[in-house]
Amino acid sequence: MDVEYQYRAAKLALSGGVNQYLLVSSSGANPDSNGSYLKMKGELEAKVIALNFPQTSIIQPSLLLGERADFRLGEKLASTLLPVICKLPALSKYRPITGEQVASKMCHIALHQTAHNKLQYYRLDELFNLN
Template identity: 35%
Template sequence: MQAVIVGATGLVGGCVIQELLAEPRYTHVTSIGRRSQAPQVKKWTERIGPMSDMDALWSEIQADVAFCCLGTTIRKAGSQEAFAEIDWHLPVRFARVARQKGVKQLHVVSSLGADARSKTFYLQTKGRMEEDLKTLGFETLVIYRPSLLLGEREEKRPFEHFSAAAYRFVEPYYPRFLQTWKPIDAKDVAQVMVQQSLAGIPGTRIMENRDMHAQPDQS
């Protein structure tokens, strides 16, 4: 199997790369991005360039499975419009080209609570992205909706850092009725994504945050 991934420099994307490289059933991985990670592994190559020219970045790429791990914050993006470009329009462009190239599976990171009808701009944008992806006709489309992601980011997100630290302190006492919103390690999300891709179950489905905790191996 061959995979292509966009968003490999992010928290979940970086973990997905590591999972793919460690999985012998994946013989080659191509990452698409704006900056190089200087891969030192033979089965990993990069396509670096402007995200606005997705067709050019996809040239010569062959893949069975596509992973989209793009995501930012409105604060980092600088505006709602810039945020929507990264978290909605760019994933859809990536997916549309993937479909044109014959990719069978698409695995996409969204967000807990994503809903195109939400009054919250962040969740509404994620929901609109999901709705657009569902129209593209992938044999397998899996959307992952994690809660607060735990892990070491390159960028600093003070609120998330504080929330993650607070969660680790109260984790032993976390009430059962809040399990739906329980923070999740990015490595766990990545592991589930790769497991699901190996299973290759046809159809469109959503993996909610609670589904990704202690997810059994389906490979």
């Protein structure tokens, strides 16, 4: 369902004349992944890319920090451990960030992405200068 709802939203946007589509995906998204979450995000990316928007921006953050309506034990543990573990240089690209940071960068992308970039990926370490 996660893929289908977001894919439908993208199709509606395209049919409504939207020229630039920004998709929040996940670091490590891959349609061939063994993990269900990363596989789902990879499948969604592929389906949105296939819609052929004039411009597509795929934002791939790591764990998003912030309040949740429901309790998720895995995310709670990760939000506690990842900031410490990701101090290691090789793991800095997996550093968790807030939803507000992602939204701010999405606004920046929407306003400043040039027309010659038909498909652009924004990975956490590149986009947020966390190194």
